[in-house]
Amino acid sequence: MFRFSPSDLKKQLKRLGLKNVDVEAIEAEEIIVRQRDGKELVLVAPQAVVVKMPGGAIMMQVMAQRVEEREAQKPEEALSFSEEDVRLVAEQTGVSLEEARRALEEAEGDIAAAIMLIEERRRAAEGS
Template sequence: MRRLSPRELRRLSRRFGLTFEELEGVEEVLIKLHDKQLVIKEPHVLVMKISGQRVFQVMGEVEEIPVEEKPPAIEIKEEDVQLVAAQAGVSLEEARKALEATKGDLAAAIIMLQESKRMSRQSS
């Protein structure tokens, strides 16, 4: 197969609706996956436009960074704290701690607090 000169390549690209453009000034490319991140520092990025779509070609040194999963923050409503405190007969602070321990599960928090009270009465 014969090599194409840059001029011939440009002409063929235009005929097929392809355009190539180098993206200047790119410092880093970050690709986030569910268990890790791929960081490409000082990459060479080429953008190809084909039929209205853009395709990015990224070349460079890849660094893999594992991602630690953070549990989602639990939002505990004040009404829930008051309900648990009233049902279990404990302070608002104890009710809030129980809701945090049970990840916002009202029934589990009430049962946990009632069991805790029952155990402390038995040991007295």
């Protein structure tokens, strides 16, 4: 496959009258383009060069071995609680760490809501 040379690209841009540009090669495994229609284009094994133009404009030139199309993936949300929170819920309710962690996940990290959820489940189990 053709290789980008940042220095050659910079020389070509200079010949075109674009001076004071910063050209940088990017090492990437893949480049993902999210489209407005909910699809993603995945450029596999890309070669990429970022050109920073005077005035703040940025241009990227990319070549890839292949392009795959897929449904856009939603980024996974980071857990909003710590292991200390898990231990606290487990101690307060007398459940296992695993059960406390599940309750915190369901309560989206809200300690009080997780404790209440466990207590409600306990009452429901006792009432059965």
